[in-house]
Amino acid sequence: MKLTNTLFAGAALSVMTATSALAQNAKVTIGDLSWTGATAIGHVIKAVIEGPMEGEAEIVEGLSDGGAIAAGMDKGDGTADVYTDLWMPNRSGIWDKYVDGANSVAVNIPYEGTQMIYVPSYMAEKGVRTILDLAKPEVAAMFDKDGNGKGEYWAGAEGWKSTKMWQVKFKSYGLDELWEAEVLEDATFKGQLKAAIQKEEPILFYYWTPEWVHAAYDLTPIQELERVDGCEDMDLDAEDWLEVSHFNCAASNASIYVAYSKSLEQRNPAAAKMLSQMALEPAVVNQWILQIGRDKEDPRDVAEAWVADNMDVVNGWIN
Incomplete structure (x- = not known):
């Protein structure tokens, strides 16, 4: 009886450990915003998570409404984890409700x-x-x-x-x-x-x-x-x-963020850390848009090639 209980406890512990490990490496779901810059950034995030981070990410086809993405990030259930191109102050409604208000959405270092x-x-x-x-x-x-x-x-x-x-x-x-x-x-x-x-x-x-x-x-x-x-x-x-x-003066610059669900800090801490440290250069984003928007290259190919050629930058995001 004592041996049976020990085996049962060990099996239960194994299941709990496996479940905990899965919870720490949840799939990251990425919004499918419709403009080319957002498409490029989404594919780069996916390429980083699935490449050097050895995780799982999905760009959810058709998830293009910013309000729906923000609501999904607020829920924290994995229906939407990443808003790839949050322009401020253009999307101040999302910022006020979820970043400053509910504190359920976090952001990275913006580019201009x-x-x-x-x-x-x-x-x-x-x-x-x-x-x-x-x-x-x-x-x-x-x-x-x-x-x-x-x-x-x-x-x-x-x-x-x-x-x-x-x-x-x-x-x-x-x-x-x-x-x-x-x-x-x-x-x-x-x-x-x-x-x-x-x-x-x-x-x-x-x-x-x-x-x-x-x-x-x-x-x-x-x-x-x-x-x-x-x-x-x-x-x-x-x-x-x-x-x-x-x-009669210059327009204010926009601050453009990658926003992500704070629930990733528990569901996939490594991805949350990477997203928080992701720093984009405008000239690099311009180049991605050139390849995808003008030259009609596959966004996945552009992203994977860039990640492979820029691992020093990517490792800075990850580590």
Whole structure:
């Protein structure tokens, strides 16, 4: 009887140990956000966990709604563990509810996202470098494509708030007498950008980071006025948004995080530690977007190749 009890206790202990080990190495579920930068980051996280960390990770196909991902991270049941590209202050609702509020979601060290107006660097070499340069009629004339006396700049696509923002900025800087906005789809504009750069023609345009154009071309941002109190006051939802809005300074940079469920600290501590220490470089993200977005390479192949070639960086995240 004593021997039977001993065997039973030993078997139970073995089961408990195995269960504990499994609980410490739970599968990490990653959201499937729809933009290319988020796709790239998700596949890199998966490649790190399944490669050097010898764990299990899954990008949940179709899990693309940010609110649903955040709610899953809050639950802590493994339905959603990672939000790959959390832009702040854009997603302040998620941050306020789960990071600061419920304290159920943690984040890594962020990288910066920017939105600026650019010229190819060959135009910067010709003296087009600042907002004050754009106020010179001879500069605007260089960018006049249709001969109507105004230079054109790409402000973005129809329906983007940033498209309205740049029209407000040009009005607020007093540039609307010399410049007019072009509103085109992103793909159409990228075709124009490629053609202009191939011919070294003038082109002025809004863009943001991270994006592949910065990895593909030599671009220079136009320097704007520094931010001061009251320089940005916009109501882009108003019917008369252009008249009531004002913005005559540089836009604030975004802070972009990898967010993850704090439940991973118990369910998979190694993955939680890696995610907390993951530090991304904007230039690297630009390159991933170039390969996946422009060159149509498989995101998994891009991620696995990058991890294999950058184990010094990856080991810094893990250890």
